[in-house]
Amino acid sequence: MPSVLPDGEPVPEDGSLPPSALDGRAERPLGFYLHVPYCATRCGYCDFNTYTATELRGSGGVLASRDNYAATLADEVRLARKVLGDDPRPVRTVFVGGGTPTLLAAEDLVRMLGAVRDEFGLADDAEITTEANPESVDPAYLAALREGGFNRISFGMQSARRHVLKVLDRTHTPGRPEACVAEARAAGFDHVNLDLIYGTPGESDDDWRASLDAAIGAGPDHVSAYALIVEEGTGLARRIRRGEVPMTDDDVHADRYLIADSVLAEAGFHWYEVSNWAASEAGRCLHNELYWRGADWWGAGPGAHSHVGGVRWWNVKHPGAYAAALAEGRSPGAGREVLTEEDRRVERVLLELRLRDGIPLSLLRPAGLSAAERAAGEGLLETGPYAEGRAVLTLRGRLLADAVVRDLVD
Numbered sequence: 001m002p003s004v005l006p007d008g009e010p011v012p013e014d015g016s017l018p019p020s021a022l023d024g025r026a027e028r029p030l031g032f033y034l035h036v037p038y039c040a041t042r043c044g045y046c047d048f049n050t051y052t053a054t055e056l057r058g059s060g061g062v063l064a065s066r067d068n069y070a071a072t073l074a075d076e077v078r079l080a081r082k083v084l085g086d087d088p089r090p091v092r093t094v095f096v097g098g099g100t101p102t103l104l105a106a107e108d109l110v111r112m113l114g115a116v117r118d119e120f121g122l123a124d125d126a127e128i129t130t131e132a133n134p135e136s137v138d139p140a141y142l143a144a145l146r147e148g149g150f151n152r153i154s155f156g157m158q159s160a161r162r163h164v165l166k167v168l169d170r171t172h173t174p175g176r177p178e179a180c181v182a183e184a185r186a187a188g189f190d191h192v193n194l195d196l197i198y199g200t201p202g203e204s205d206d207d208w209r210a211s212l213d214a215a216i217g218a219g220p221d222h223v224s225a226y227a228l229i230v231e232e233g234t235g236l237a238r239r240i241r242r243g244e245v246p247m248t249d250d251d252v253h254a255d256r257y258l259i260a261d262s263v264l265a266e267a268g269f270h271w272y273e274v275s276n277w278a279a280s281e282a283g284r285c286l287h288n289e290l291y292w293r294g295a296d297w298w299g300a301g302p303g304a305h306s307h308v309g310g311v312r313w314w315n316v317k318h319p320g321a322y323a324a325a326l327a328e329g330r331s332p333g334a335g336r337e338v339l340t341e342e343d344r345r346v347e348r349v350l351l352e353l354r355l356r357d358g359i360p361l362s363l364l365r366p367a368g369l370s371a372a373e374r375a376a377g378e379g380l381l382e383t384g385p386y387a388e389g390r391a392v393l394t395l396r397g398r399l400l401a402d403a404v405v406r407d408l409v410d
Ligand SMILES: C[S@@+](CC[C@H](N)C(=O)[O-])C[C@H]1O[C@@H](n2cnc3c(N)ncnc32)[C@H](O)[C@@H]1O
Pocket: 045, 046, 047, 048, 097, 098, 099, 100, 101, 131, 132, 133, 155, 156, 157, 158, 195, 196, 197, 226, 227, 228, 229, 230, 231
């Protein structure tokens, strides 16, 4: 089952925020994340907050059902409107993620988006994304999303190799994600992303190259490539512990990252975050940039996290408990924390150092500055920007990003 939520102070029943959270908000963009907590089957590597029909049976009753979900989520968007009041900002990004959003009818996703539009208004150039599983869409579905206002779509491709997809428990066939890109383009989507995973047990360098080639050949304008994380408590972790599949070591992950960066760069994709490459400036995912740059976003749905003006909160995880709270007119918030100046500084280092622009050295404290000097000397930070007062990861620095971030944050 999904991992546990952090502790924190309770969220008031009406979801209200400390007034300080709304100070200066006109200067910060606002985004919405809408979570869809359902999947047809659970992939053995995944610990996201998502539930199969079997997992939901007997818990949560009709409230937790997929049929009511769009209406329930719209209730939370209306609560957001009450909490944020007369917010002067039209919404800049909406991102529907999961779970498998495309297990719901396209009309449900459009209805969820409509709730945001009705309550807040959307910016003229708003980026409206949904994640989609390749096996759960067809041309008519994609056309309905496009007509309903979605302009970006992100497919979970993961690999082009059948044996790799099998270890990951993915149910789509090789070739289907590439066909999805063509169908999305035909439906009029401006922006299409493919998610890939590298370092799956049994994957070779050639398998990984084949996946990258297939992804690029399909013509997306964005590719995300993630090292497979073996999360505690997942089916994959148990299989590795039992010795049924081997664990991938860090050197293999590093080699695969280098392959990804060189193949993608060759094809005209530039990295703008350690795990994300875009074919143009317009191809970058603005919604993720809101997260990485500490903007305001409201995460609606079970287990979703939000951040407004230095207050971070998270919702109850179970779809039944989530729907019950909203049905009783209560906030589904399970806990929250008010970030201190130091928390916000640490967060900026953790997230922004992974971006192509890096961070100003002025964000660092003395120990972090010494670590930055060492990292620059070891070729982990670009020397040009360093001389001008910025810490920007080199390619080798990106390979060791987690360690560099840990050192610089002190
Ligand atoms: C949680 S999924 C939701 C979207 C959709 N259901 C799917 O699977 O494509 C979003 C992305 O997270 C990535 N992901 C999930 N679990 C991961 C893990 N343990 N290690 C690396 N990437 C992971 C996958 O690339 C996936 O496409």
